[in-house]
Each structure stands twice: as structure tokens, then as C-alpha cells.
Amino acid sequence: MAAAAPAGQGPRWEVFKQDAAGKPHQAVGSVHAADPEHALLMARSVHARRPAAVSLWVAPADAVFAVTAEELEAAGPWAVEDGGPNRRFLAFRKTSHRRAMTFVDHVGEVEAPGPRAAVAAAMVAFPEPPALTWWVVPADDVVASPEEEAGAWFDPARDKTYKQQSAYGLLAPGKRKRVEDG
Amino acid sequence: MSGSGDLDPTLREALIARLTAMADDELILGHRDSEWTGHAPLLEEDIALANIAQDEIGHALLWLEARTALDGSDPDELAFFREAGAYRNVRMVELPKGDWAFTLLRQFLFDAFETELLARLARSSHVPLAEAAAKAAKEEVFHLRHSGLWLERLARGTEESRRRLLAALEQLWPYLPQLWQPLPGDAALAEAGVVPDPAELEEAARGRIMAALARAGVEPPAEAVPNPGGRERHGEALVTLLIDMQSVARADPGVEAW
Amino acid sequence: MSRPAPSLDERERLEAFEARIARGEKIEPGDWMPEAYRKQLVRMIGQHAHSEVVGMLPEGFWITRAPSLRRKLILIAKVQDEAGHGQYLYHAAETLGAGRDELIDALLAGRAKYSSVFNYPTLTWADVGMIGWLVDGAAIRNQLMLAQCSYGPYSRAMVRICAEETFHHKQGKEMVMTYARGSAHQRAMAQDALDRWWWPSLMMLGPHDSDSPNTPQLVRWGIKTKTNDEVRQEFLDEHAPELMEAGLGLPDPALRFDEASGHWAHGPIHWDEFWNVVKGNGPLNAERLAARRQAHEDGAWVREAMAAYATRERETA
Numbered sequence: 001m002a003a004a005a006p007a008g009q010g011p012r013w014e015v016f017k018q019d020a021a022g023k024p025h026q027a028v029g030s031v032h033a034a035d036p037e038h039a040l041l042m043a044r045s046v047h048a049r050r051p052a053a054v055s056l057w058v059a060p061a062d063a064v065f066a067v068t069a070e071e072l073e074a075a076g077p078w079a080v081e082d083g084g085p086n087r088r089f090l091a092f093r094k095t096s097h098r099r100a101m102t103f104v105d106h107v108g109e110v111e112a113p114g115p116r117a118a119v120a121a122a123m124v125a126f127p128e129p130p131a132l133t134w135w136v137v138p139a140d141d142v143v144a145s146p147e148e149e150a151g152a153w154f155d156p157a158r159d160k161t162y163k164q165q166s167a168y169g170l171l172a173p174g175k176r177k178r179v180e181d182g
Numbered sequence: 183m184s185g186s187g188d189l190d191p192t193l194r195e196a197l198i199a200r201l202t203a204m205a206d207d208e209l210i211l212g213h214r215d216s217e218w219t220g221h222a223p224l225l226e227e228d229i230a231l232a233n234i235a236q237d238e239i240g241h242a243l244l245w246l247e248a249r250t251a252l253d254g255s256d257p258d259e260l261a262f263f264r265e266a267g268a269y270r271n272v273r274m275v276e277l278p279k280g281d282w283a284f285t286l287l288r289q290f291l292f293d294a295f296e297t298e299l300l301a302r303l304a305r306s307s308h309v310p311l312a313e314a315a316a317k318a319a320k321e322e323v324f325h326l327r328h329s330g331l332w333l334e335r336l337a338r339g340t341e342e343s344r345r346r347l348l349a350a351l352e353q354l355w356p357y358l359p360q361l362w363q364p365l366p367g368d369a370a371l372a373e374a375g376v377v378p379d380p381a382e383l384e385e386a387a388r389g390r391i392m393a394a395l396a397r398a399g400v401e402p403p404a405e406a407v408p409n410p411g412g413r414e415r416h417g418e419a420l421v422t423l424l425i426d427m428q429s430v431a432r433a434d435p436g437v438e439a440w
Numbered sequence: 441m442s443r444p445a446p447s448l449d450e451r452e453r454l455e456a457f458e459a460r461i462a463r464g465e466k467i468e469p470g471d472w473m474p475e476a477y478r479k480q481l482v483r484m485i486g487q488h489a490h491s492e493v494v495g496m497l498p499e500g501f502w503i504t505r506a507p508s509l510r511r512k513l514i515l516i517a518k519v520q521d522e523a524g525h526g527q528y529l530y531h532a533a534e535t536l537g538a539g540r541d542e543l544i545d546a547l548l549a550g551r552a553k554y555s556s557v558f559n560y561p562t563l564t565w566a567d568v569g570m571i572g573w574l575v576d577g578a579a580i581r582n583q584l585m586l587a588q589c590s591y592g593p594y595s596r597a598m599v600r601i602c603a604e605e606t607f608h609h610k611q612g613k614e615m616v617m618t619y620a621r622g623s624a625h626q627r628a629m630a631q632d633a634l635d636r637w638w639w640p641s642l643m644m645l646g647p648h649d650s651d652s653p654n655t656p657q658l659v660r661w662g663i664k665t666k667t668n669d670e671v672r673q674e675f676l677d678e679h680a681p682e683l684m685e686a687g688l689g690l691p692d693p694a695l696r697f698d699e700a701s702g703h704w705a706h707g708p709i710h711w712d713e714f715w716n717v718v719k720g721n722g723p724l725n726a727e728r729l730a731a732r733r734q735a736h737e738d739g740a741w742v743r744e745a746m747a748a749y750a751t752r753e754r755e756t757a
Contacts, residue, residue, distance in 0.1 A: 005541060006743070006744045006747050006748070007739075007740035007741075007743045007744050007747075008541045008743065008747075009224070009539075009540045009541050009544070009743070010224075010743065010746060010747060010750075012534065012540075029527070029528055029531045029597075030531050030534070031226050031527075032224065032225070032226060032540060033224075033226065033746075034335075034743075034746035034747050034749065034750035035746075035749065035750040035753060037331060038331060038335075038746065041230065041324075041327060041328055041331060042226035042227070042229075042230060044324070045226060045229045045230035045233055046226055046229050046230075046524055046527055049229070049233065049520070049521075049524065050604070066469065066470055067470060068468050068469075068470040068471050070470075070471045070472065071470050071471070074472075094468070097464060097465045097466050099587060099588070099595060099599060100596060100599065101596055101599045101600045101603070102596070103592070103593075103596060132466075132468070133468050133470070149323060151320060152320050152321070152323035152324055153323075153324060155320060156237065156320055156321045156324075159240075159317075160236065160240075160513075160517065162510065162513050162514050162517065162611075163514070163517040163518075163521070163607055164607060165606040165607040165609075165610050167607075168607070168610035168611065168614055171610060171613050171614055171617060209509075213504060216503050216504065216512075216516050217503075217504060219496065219500050219503055219516060219519050219520065219523075220496040220497050220500040220519065220523075220731070220735070221731070221734075221735040221738070222735070222739065223735075223738070223739025223740075223742035223743055224739065224742070224743065224746075225493070225523055225526060225527050225530070226527065228496075228520075228523045229520055229523045229524055229527065232516050232517075232519065232520035232523070233520065235516055236513055236516050236517060236520075239509060239512055239513055239516070240513065242509065243509055243513075246509075257509055258508045258509055261509055262507065262508070281738070282738075282739070282742045334749070335745055335746055335749045336745055338749050338752065339744070339745025339746065339748045339749045340741070340744050340745045340748045342741050342744070342745070343741060343742070343744075343745035343748075346741070423504075426504050426505060427504055427505065429505055430502075430505045430506070430507040430565045431507035431508070433625070434623055434625045434626060436623065437622055437623045437625075437626060438622065438623075439618050439622065440507040440508040440511055440615075440618070
């Protein structure tokens with residue numbers, strides 16, 4: 001990890017949010033935090049202020065290996081790591097240019113001796129639809145929000161209706177409309 | 183199990199006093215937390231503390247709305263048109279926000295106490311109170327994790343962070359017992375199962391706080407400290423806070439809505 | 441000074457890059473991009489991020505004074521969102537190689553620009569509502585346009601910000617409409633706020649197209665899809681009639697509705713003031729930056745403690 005100034009913003013952590021059971025974890029952005037536990041708490045504060053969420057993962061940004069379809073094409077024959085024991089990697093990919101709030105989606109796991117090999121394995125394991133961007137992260141580097149506390153972490157956001165635009169209804173200046181009291 | 187109509191006048195008055203005290207604690211603490219918005223050490227923590235502030239003010243509303251069900255009072259009227267002398271928060275929450283160590287340690291002490299209080303209130307014989315407590319207890323889980331995290335990091339961070347933490351602890355310790363000091367009406371409420379037994383609550387809260395300090399490698403200050411007195415006693419800090427907090431509302435007291 | 445002509449390889453790459461954008465593809469971190477594209481985006485995204493963070497201060501000032509418990513909650517949530525928006529935007533800038541430490545240093549040293557509109561003071565509680573209705577109203581127009589941006593991380597940040605900003609706009613509108621038909625004091629406060637925030641809001645959408653040299657290239661690279669004047673027209677057409685319907689007067693004697701075009705027309709903008717504020721001489725430029733600098737310096741020991749704890753944990757693991 002690159003040495004950071006002691007009073008600096010600290011290392012970056014990529015954040016993945018699962019909206020509901022059965023849906024994949026999706027990359028929603030990052031947080032700056034000094035350690036994994038702090039990163040999780042900050043991820044919840046920054047990225048789960050509003051519904052819906054049931055789980056969060058964080059991983060050090062340095063641990064994420066990213067490659068785009070364009071980079072793969074430009075690289076030619078893809079050199080992979082060989083030798084060394086297989087490690088578990090979580091694979092994420094983006095498959096559409098459609099405008100969205102989230103980036104890559106979790107698609108599954110592969111075993112490989114290194115990140116380049118993990119990308120190659122992911123392309124074989126999950127060929128359709130073709131990925132525009134691949135991310136692979138060593139499973140050991142991913143820290144998850146505590147499942148048994150999911151209710152405490154994620155339910156309270158639902159009650160804060162005063163920060164949902166739907167709580168304001170239709171505001172027509174001409175009419176003497178009684179606005180809802182939140 | 184009782185609803186709002188079941189309490190005899192004495193218990194009703196006692197419960198109104200207890201709800202007001204709890205609401206005032208939450209509102210003043212939430213207000214102090216909100217002073218950090220735009221000024222926190224890290225952008226992410228600015229966002230985190232702003233959430234905690236919203237939770238606390240939300241809890242104040244929960245307790246005040248439970249009081250409304252008993253006496254028809256208006257939460258905004260109570261918040262914005264009572265003088266400092268009529269507020270019933272503990273002294274600890276009205277103290278100025280200080281540095282990050284002071285704010286987070288104060289938050290931790292409050293969160294530790296609240297965790298024990300809310301767990302017991304969720305079993306109250308008074309249903310509306312139990313329901314409100316269960317809701318607040320959920321949010322408290324995250325608060326305790328967050329302030330507990332900071333207790334650890336300040337205690338085991340740098341010499342400076344430890345020094346500031348210990349200074350905050352010295353400053354806050356005398357105010358701590360007031361958190362579990364029962365109100366005059368609490369004995370009757372406890373007997374009716376509306377609020378927990380004060381002695382048992384105190385033991386649980388102390389235990390939790392001592393254990394956390396020990397884990398962080400922090401010695402609690404020596405006991406035997408002056409009693410800050412009842413909740414009707416306040417310092418000038420609360421006067422300044424309320425002058426600020428109430429200024430816009432008081433400038434136009436008769437308005438229909440803000 | 442003229443730049444050396446791009447090599448054949450670079451020209452091919454540029455053509456392919458522009459073709460991707462024309463096809464509606466998103467450029468993602470790792471994809472080839474012209475250095476000028478990267479630089480423009482770092483500048484734009486950085487400025488946008490700084491604006492959000494500095495923008496917390498004018499409204500943050502009123503959090504402790506909010507006159508009802510509900511308004512208190514709403515305002516804390518709104519200012520919290522602004523921190524969040526700054527956070528998403530710094531993230532987007534970081535994907536282009538600009539670290540958050542260096543971005544913040546540039547802001548605090550006075551080297552980075554941010555939206556001039558936040559250098560105006562919030563003098564009354566009603567300013568909070570007016571900022572929500574007008575400033576956020578203008579921001580939403582801009583952000584809806586930027587959500588179509590060709591650069592993936594910026595587009596994604598914009599989509600998310602747009603979703604959250606609508607609440608800001610609505611709560612502001614609700615506040616001002618309430619005061620416009622409230623007590624005499626509330627009505628006067630709302631009108632006074634409009635008198636002071638109307639022109640800064642119009643100006644925040646940027647200089648006239650004739651004074652915006654960057655725009656054509658930004659359009660070709662899918663960074664901007666509408667010009668400043670186009671967005672300003674949208675803002676005017678939406679807000680002028682609604683403010684008047686709410687019973688407020690606009691501080692523009694030349695404002696009129698043009699039947700032929702179906703659009704509202706505004707009077708001349710005083711650009712001298714705009715450029716003065718942009719250059720750093722606005723009423724509160726110095727104060728805003730000083731407040732951010734103070735927060736940053738006060739927080740140094742906390743960040744050091746965080747780093748020291750993390751290092752020790754890693755070493756003893």
C-alpha cells in the first residue's frame with residue numbers, strides 16, 4: 001500500500017452494496033477510512049443513508065484489479081500469473097453502457113494464482129453477456145457488514161421519510177395545498 | 183400491558199416527566215452533534231455524525247409524541263418556547279462540543295447507557311413506550327459501534343489522541359451518574375413496570391462502560407465526585423444553546439407553520 | 441505556444457475515442473482518453489466536488505437555528521447530502537488519478553475554484569428555503585444534463601446526485617411557499633431572500649455562451665450536452681412563473697414572457713460582479729475557505745490517530 005501522509009485522508013476502500021436478498025452486490029463508490037471496521041461504518045453512513053440495502057462489502061482499493069474490454073483488446077495475448085497456490089477471487093463485471101447509479105455487479109467467484117489469471121478464469125466461467133469491465137478482488141480482502149445486525153444497520157434509513165422526495169407530494173404554488181407534515 | 187388511557191394521574195404525571203427528560207437529553211445531544219456538520223475531521227465522519235444527530239433528534243420526537251398522547255402538548259412548543267430552567271436534560275449533554283475526543287467520548291457514554299435503558303424500556307408495561315424504545319434501540323446499535331470504535335482508536339492511536347481522550351474523560355466523569363439518577367416519579371413507574379428498576383439499570387450501564395474502558399486500556403478517573411444535582415439544574419451553556427436554537431422560532435411566535 | 445501535432449497513432453486513437461462517445465458508450469477508468477479530456481474532467485469534477493463541500497457552510501449555519509424539529513431534521517439531512525455529493529464527486533475525480541489529499545490541498549490553498557454562488561451570505565432563515573428552491577433548482581438542471589456525460593464515474597455520480605437533489609428542491613419550495621402565504625414577517629423574509637438570491641442563481645449557470653470558450657469541445661466529448669444559456673433558459677422558464685404564482689416579486693424589472701418564443705426573457709446580468717466573485721473577491725470567499733481550513737487543521741490529530749491505530753493493528757495482526 002502506498003505510504004499516505006499521516007494527517008491525510010487515509011486509504012481508499014471500494015464499497016459494494018446489496019439492495020435486497022437475491023440481488024448481487026454492486027460497486028457504489030468508495031470511502032476513505034484507516035481500517036476495515038471504520039471503512040464498513042463509513043460505507044453505511046455514506047452509501048446506505050437511504051433505502052434499500054441489506055449488506056455492504058468493503059475492500060481496499062489497492063486490492064482491486066480492474067481491466068476494461070478495451071484494455072484487454074489492446075493488451076493482445078493476456079499474460080497470467082503461473083505457479084503458486086490458487087486463491088479465491090470475487091469477480092465483478094459491467095455489461096451495459098446504460099446510464100446507472102452503480103458500476104460493476106458481483107457475478108461469482110473463481111480460483112486463481114493471481115488477479116490476471118482470475119480475470120481469465122472469470123471470462124471463462126461467466127462468458128455471457130460479454131463484460132465491458134472486469135474487477136477481481138481477493139476474497140480475503142473483502143470485509144462484510146455483520147449479517148446478524150443487518151436490521152439495525154439498514155432498516156432505520158427507511159423511517160427517514162423526510163429526506164425522500166416522495167414525502168413532499170405535488171407542490172403547486174397557486175393552490176392552498178396543505179403540505180404533509182412528514 | 184397498558185395503553186395511554188390506563189395510567190392513574192400520578193403515574194401519568196411521572197411518565198410525562200420521564201418522557202420529557204429523555205426527549206430533552208436526545209434533543210440537546212443531537213443539537214450538539216449537529217454543530218459538527220461541515221467541520222468534522224473527515225468527510226465520511228461528517229456524514230456519519232450528521233446521521234447520528236438526525237437519529238437523536240428523531241428519538242426526541244418519538245418521546246415528545248408519546249407525551250403528546252398523554253397531555254396534548256406540542257413538541258415544537260416544548261422545544262422552542264421553554265426556558266433553560268424548564269428543560270430536563272442531564273448536564274452532560276449540554277456541555278459545549280469541545281474537540282472530537284470530547285464529542286465522541288460523550289457520545290459513547292450516552293450510547294452505552296442508552297443501550298441498557300432502551301433494551302429494558304422495550305419491555306415496558308406501557309405499550310407506546312415499549313414500541314418507541316424498540317425503534318430507538320435499533321438505531322442505537324450503530325451508534326454504540328461507532329462511538330465504541332472511536333474510544334478504541336483515540337485510546338490506542340497517538341499520544342495526543344490519548345491525552346485528549348483522558349482529558350475528556352476527566353471532564354465528563356463527574357456528570358455520568360446523573361444519567362441513571364432516578365427522577366422523583368421513577369420509583370412508582372418502576373413498580374408499575376413502566377420503567378426499569380433504577381439500581382439494576384445503573385449496574386448494567388456502569389458495567390458496560392467499565393468493560394469498554396478496560397478493553398481500550400483506559401483507567402476510569404477516581405470515584406467520589408460532586409453530584410451535579412437534579413435535572414432542573416443547568417449551566418450557562420444551555421442558556422447560550424437555547425438562545426441560538428430558539429431565536430428564529432421566537433422571532434415570530436404566532437406562525438401557523440415553519 | 442502551439443502543441444506538437446498528434447502522431448498518427450494518437451489521431452487514430454482520438455477518432456476511435458470520439459466514435460465510442462458518439463455511439464453512446466461510457467468511458468471507464470482504464471480506457472484510453474486524450475489527456476485534455478482527463479484534465480477537463482478533473483477540473484470540472486474537482487470544482488463540482490469543492491462546491492458541494494463549501495456549499496455545506498451557508499446552510500449549515502442555520503442548522504442550530506431551525507425553527508421546528510422537522511425543519512431541523514430536514515436541514516441536517518440536506519447538508520449531510522451535500523457532504524455525500526462532494527464525497528461521490530471526489531471519488532469520481534480519484535478514478536482519474538487526482539488524489540483526494542491533493543484536491544483538498546488545492547481548495548484550501550485557494551488554487552481551486554468552486555461555485556461562486558456559495559460566496560454569498562445566508563442572512564435569514566428564509567435563505568435556506570430560497571437556496572433549496574433556486575440554487576438546487578439550477579443545480580438539478582445542470583446535473584440532469586451532466587448525467588449523460590460520457591465518463592462513467594461522473595455520470596454515475598450525477599445520476600445519484602440528481603435522485604437525492606430532488607428532495608432538496610422540494611423542501612425548499614415547500615418552505616418558501618409556506619412563508620409566502622404565512623405571517624407578515626415570514627412573507628417579508630421570503631421576499632428579501634428572493635431579492636438577494638435571484639441573480640446569483642441565474643449567474644451560477646455560468647457565463648453566456650459567447651463567453652464560454654470551452655463549451656464546443658466539451659460538447660463533442662460528451663461532457664456537456666447543453667450550453668449554459670440553454671440550461672439557464674430551462675431554469676428561468678420553470679422558476680419565474682412559479683415564484684410569481686407563489687406571490688413573490690422577481691427583482692428584475694425587465695423580466696417578461698415572450699409570446700412568440702414561448703419563453704421567459706430576463707434583464708441584463710451584471711457579470712462584473714460574477715467575475716469578481718469567481719476571482720475570489722465575493723462577500724464571503726475568504727470566510728468560507730477559512731472555515732474549511734480550520735476544520736481541516738483541527739482534524740489533523742484525529743486523522744493521525746486513525747492512521748497510527750491502523751498501522752499498529754496491521755503490525756500486531
